[in-house]
Amino acid sequence: MRNIALKLMYNGTAYHGWQVQKNAVSVCGTLEKALTEITGERVHLTGCGRTDAGVHAEAYVANFRTASRIPLERLPFAINTHTPEDIAVGEAMEVAEDFNAIGSCLKKEYTYRIYNSRVKNPFYVNRAYFYPKRLDEAYLNRAAHMFVGTHDFAAVRSVGTQTKTTVRTIYWCDVSRSGELLELRVCANGFLYNMVRAITGTVLYAAEGKFRPEDIPAILESGDRTAAGPTVPPGGLYLTRLWYEDERLNG
Incomplete structure (x- = not known):
């Protein structure tokens, strides 16, 4: 076998x-x-x-x-x-x-893509989240970096799959821009249900002025899902990298 x-x-x-x-x-x-x-x-x-x-x-x-x-x-x-x-x-x-x-699997990287333009693009339908208001990627990055480290991520997960613990370690959480496409990349040793989509929604809420990036650690500490941002649509989310001890499988 x-x-x-x-x-x-x-x-x-x-x-x-x-x-x-x-x-x-x-x-x-x-x-x-x-x-x-x-x-x-x-x-x-x-x-x-x-x-x-x-x-x-x-x-x-x-x-x-x-x-x-x-x-x-x-x-x-x-x-x-x-x-x-x-x-x-x-x-x-x-x-x-x-x-x-x-x-x-030792760790994974997910990427959430946002099409940040005043005009929608039919070629990104179900492939990126259309967000027409101009976003400052430097400010988004400031908010994204608040998630790095070992934390209880109950505040950014939807009720769904049962897990023994909601503590995970995020190794990086960065936002970059290429033209009108923004990418939020998150690498962690594991992910909770809808975790990346909720992190993205929380970063966008910070960009909208609902709270400051520096308020995010307290939101995580609270464990209150309603204190964080919304769960953004699934079409913008991609599993982009994997790491194994067997290096043939990495990529």
């Missing part, structure tokens, strides 16, 4: 997130169906994270176990011929028996 890891990417617009659901189309379900057709086995995929409905992944890792002897170099092509154009597997590799895509 081989343990195989897949490196893939997807546009999440048409899916109800990664996780298999009974009455909705998911990325995982679509891939499992393809793998079942290819291997002739019932395949269970373990993903590196539970991206929500409408969220995208430029970097994603999932693993499965199979008795099939299909060559690794042929597997991506085989999968891609059985999946829609909005899911693409780039590489397949055999990994250690104890490898688990989510449990073995």
Whole structure:
């Protein structure tokens, strides 16, 4: 029985997130169906994270176990011929028996994209959050940096998946601009439900003058979700980088 890891990417617009659901189309379900057709086995995929409905992944890792002897170099092509154009597997590799895509992941980076222009852009529909009022990226950065460190992030998570603790470590939280596109990048050892979208909403609230960047530590300390900013739409969120001990999977 081989343990195989897949490196893939997807546009999440048409899916109800990664996780298999009974009455909705998911990325995982679509891939499992393809793998079942290819291997002739019932395949269970373990993903590196539970991206929500409408969220995208430029970097994603999932693993499965199979008795099939299909060559690794042929597997991506085989999968891609059985999946829609909005899911693409780039590489397949055999990994250690104890490898688990989510449990073995050391840290992740998410990027939230904001299209900051007076005029909407149809090519960014479901791919970036349209925000027409001019934003100062230096001020946004000041607010974003307040999230760096080890904190209880209960104030910036939605009620959803149960976790043992809401404490996480953020290694960086930065905002940059390229023309009319703003990117908020967050790297952490783990993320809570809707955490990045709520962080982005909180940074935008600071930019709108609802509170000062320097008020954010107190908001986190309070653990009060209503004290922070809103949860921004999912279409602007991307999983962009992953880190593993097995460096072949990083990127």
